[in-house]
Amino acid sequence: MDTVIYAGPKNILFQKNQKPILTKGWAIIKTSYAGICGSDLSIFAGVHPRAEAPLVMGHEFSGTIEEGHPTLKKGTRVTVNPLLRCGECHPCRNGYSHVCENLKLVGIDCDGGMGEYVKVPIHSIVPLKDNISMKLGALIEPVAVAVHAIRQGNYISGDSVVIFGAGTIGLCVALTLRSYGAKKLIIVEPNKLRIEKAKELGFQTIDPLSDSITEKILEETGNVGVDYVFDCAGHPSVVEAITDVVKVRGNIIVVAMYKQPPILDMRQGMFKELIIKFVRVYTDKDFQIAIDLVGDHKEYEEIITHVLQPEEAEKGFELLTRQTDAVKVMYEFNRRQL
Structure with a gap:
């Protein structure tokens, strides 16, 4: 065979x-x-x-x-x-x-x-x-990975979302969230070709190579931040941004597997009283x-x-x-x- x-x-x-x-x-x-x-x-x-x-x-x-x-x-x-x-x-x-x-x-x-x-x-x-x-x-x-991440993250229909990564999992999370009632949804992705795919699917995007992620998201949310962040990228640069773009008492769902342990700003997590959830399969x-x-x-x-x-x-x-x-x-x- x-x-x-x-x-x-x-x-x-x-x-x-x-x-x-x-x-x-x-x-x-x-x-x-x-x-x-x-x-x-x-x-x-x-x-x-x-x-x-x-x-x-x-x-x-x-x-x-x-x-x-x-x-x-x-x-x-x-x-x-x-x-x-x-x-x-x-x-x-x-x-x-x-x-x-x-x-x-x-x-x-x-x-x-x-x-x-x-x-x-x-x-x-x-x-x-x-x-x-x-x-x-x-x-x-x-x-199924996307479904699990969203259900374990206790996503509430209508809440705003930022997704880091427009690979298979990121786009599956985006499509699944949309089916669950997400209206304000932004995908952050540095690959211009994948950005185009996300746009074809009807999603708003940010290219971190040309725009400030934090500035753009705070601008989009009235300087408040989003309700949920889904990390589907697993890149150290993402960890630097996730606690900045999520609102006070917001939710961070880590979906991606990191190759090396990243450095997370735990102080900001405490000051904002963030909920950080890790999910597997x-x-x-x-x-x-x-x-x-x-x-x-x-x-x-x-x-x-x-x-x-x-x-x-x-x-x-x-x-x-x-x-x-x-x-x-x-x-x-x-x-x-x-």
């Missing part, structure tokens, strides 16, 4: 591999689309703490049941919740398995969806609704909400900027590690499916 393989730092290969062997409690999915995530870029860079070469990456994917599922027949359209929970630690035993102390993911700790076939636990398979395309089915996972309920949202709001598909064939394995990672207009890049493995 065709696969996209992580063969070592900065080394991505198109490779023919054997189809996975079915084992008890698992099922085989015939992959349709698989997206490249920020975690995959960490693997590509050789800095992910768990991923080991050779590895078939991919934890955002859609496909059809091939074999091994006890109730879903062959050909059923599905996506996958890729979280692998131990079921035994304190968080798992107390209803917080998404922050399992031993959390692992399909596509990081075992082979994932960047291949024609992928083996996944039966309980992780989620059927897709008929009104969701297979491409959108591969976008459910990042939308999603719950099963968040995942189901994401499916409903994607079915009702087809504009999520506009986040998908590039669909490549597996033979273009290297190109996918080049698009996302250089200054391009790429947001969500996917590989297509079943060219006969729509």
Whole structure:
């Protein structure tokens, strides 16, 4: 079967591999689309703490049941919740398995969806609704990240928002917030090509390379600041700004993973009595909400900027590690499916 393989730092290969062997409690999915995530870029860079070469990456994917599922027949359209929970630690035993102390993911700790076939636990398979395309089915996972961030942040409809970062997660958060009733929403992004994508989706933007973030946002909010800040960038420069642009007793939701511990102005956080919330992945309920949202709001598909064939394995990672207009890049493995 065709696969996209992580063969070592900065080394991505198109490779023919054997189809996975079915084992008890698992099922085989015939992959349709698989997206490249920020975690995959960490693997590509050789800095992910768990991923080991050779590895078939991919934890955002859609496909059809091939074999091994006890109730879903062959050909059923599905996506996958890729979280692998131990079921035994304190968080798992107390209803917080998404922050399992031993959390692992399909596509990081075992082979994932960047291949024609992928083996996944039966309980992780989620059927897709008929009104969701297979491409959108591969976008459910990042939308679930957005849903979780917004729900955990206790966002209230109508409150003002600044989002740092117009990558996949940032745009998913923006679209999800808009569906939740956000009216005043600004996206901060230095990549001019991604700024254009955000504008195409109807969002107000700030380019920090040409404008003062703090001045622009205070000007937009009558010198008060915004109710919510969502950090979807994970860049040290963002940390310098987030406590400035949020209002007194405002909310900061940290969604992005930082490569190095940043320096946060704790004094300003105290003076303003800010609420800072950190979030990680999603719950099963968040995942189901994401499916409903994607079915009702087809504009999520506009986040998908590039669909490549597996033979273009290297190109996918080049698009996302250089200054391009790429947001969500996917590989297509079943060219006969729509």
